[in-house]
Amino acid sequence: QDSIIQLEDKRPTRVTFNDVGGLEELKKTIDLKIIKPFVNPSLFSKFKKKAGGGILLYGPPGCGKTYIAKATSGEINANFYSVHITDILDPYFGGSERNLHQIFETARANKPSVMFFDEIDTIGYSRSKSNSDLMRPLVDSMLTEMESVNTSTDKLLIIGATNMPWDVDSALKRPGRFDKLVFVPPPDKEARKVIFQLKLLGKPVEENLDISLLADKTHLYSGADIENVIEVATEHVLNEIMESNQERSIKMDDLLLAIKQTNPSTLEWINTIK
Numbered sequence: 001q002d003s004i005i006q007l008e009d010k011r012p013t014r015v016t017f018n019d020v021g022g023l024e025e026l027k028k029t030i031d032l033k034i035i036k037p038f039v040n041p042s043l044f045s046k047f048k049k050k051a052g053g054g055i056l057l058y059g060p061p062g063c064g065k066t067y068i069a070k071a072t073s074g075e076i077n078a079n080f081y082s083v084h085i086t087d088i089l090d091p092y093f094g095g096s097e098r099n100l101h102q103i104f105e106t107a108r109a110n111k112p113s114v115m116f117f118d119e120i121d122t123i124g125y126s127r128s129k130s131n132s133d134l135m136r137p138l139v140d141s142m143l144t145e146m147e148s149v150n151t152s153t154d155k156l157l158i159i160g161a162t163n164m165p166w167d168v169d170s171a172l173k174r175p176g177r178f179d180k181l182v183f184v185p186p187p188d189k190e191a192r193k194v195i196f197q198l199k200l201l202g203k204p205v206e207e208n209l210d211i212s213l214l215a216d217k218t219h220l221y222s223g224a225d226i227e228n229v230i231e232v233a234t235e236h237v238l239n240e241i242m243e244s245n246q247e248r249s250i251k252m253d254d255l256l257l258a259i260k261q262t263n264p265s266t267l268e269w270i271n272t273i274k
């Protein structure tokens with residue numbers, strides 16, 4: 001098995017908040033709740049306040065939960081550990097807990113670190129799960145690991161994510177744990193404009209693209225969906241260039257066609273919560 005955690009290398013082109021379209025409230029929350037305590041440990045120790053706990057992001061897939069966690073690490077020049085809970089599950093007794101502990105140890109040894117736990121709903125109790133009891137030790141381990149973290153002094157930040165917040169074990173949502181639940185919505189029109197601009201940056205595009213119209217036509221598209229629209233349009237243009245041997249840039253029509261050929265992926269999630 002490959003490593004169960006991905007350690008980002010420290011490249012000069014790190015993702016930061018500037019690369020994330022929209023989500024302004026969330027950026028402020030992350031700044032206040034985890035970045036400030038992290039860069040200002042003396043203030044917290046003066047007020048004898050333990051900085052800890054984590055933010056739990058939830059919402060439809062592809063809307064930037066992982067991306068903003070990664071950008072958080074970029075903001076503070078920290079290593080980024082992205083962990084899918086399903087990857088640490090081990091059928092052998094105590095195996096999952098050992099894996100979890102090892103991840104915390106590695107992140108500690110390479111601090112400052114941002115740890116991102118995706119699919120946090122997979123551990124713990126939920127009415128809709130049949131294997132809940134088997135997960136109990138892993139929940140307990142997660143609680144112990146989280147409680148042992150002091151964000152300021154350990155230089156360890158924890159962010160969790162789920163598409164199904166109602167399935168997250170309630171013990172994990174108590175104070176000092178994932179105690180701040182934040183919705184990461186599909187991008188609104190303004191955010192979609194920013195995402196289009198960010199993702200088209202550096203590609204040959206015709207002048208005066210009507211970004212506003214593109215944003216109008218992509219209601220309920222996630223950031224990942226917008227990225228895909230641009231992919232589809234780019235592929236189309238490249239094929240045409242190769243066939244005709246005539247180079248040209250990406251035009252408005254290419255992008256509009258790509259929008260017609262794709263669908264917003266957040267709809268399915270929104271329908272499941274109705």
Ligand code: ATP
Pocket residue numbers: 019020021022023059060061062063064065066067068118161162163187191195198222223224225227
């Ligand atoms: P999942 O629930 O499936 O894990 P997610 O919410 O974690 O999804 P991301 O992996 O963060 O989604 O997003 C997928 C890709 O879409 C990102 O790598 C990024 O390029 C793009 N993206 C999504 N949202 C944004 C955004 N707000 N600004 C810029 N890019 C975005």
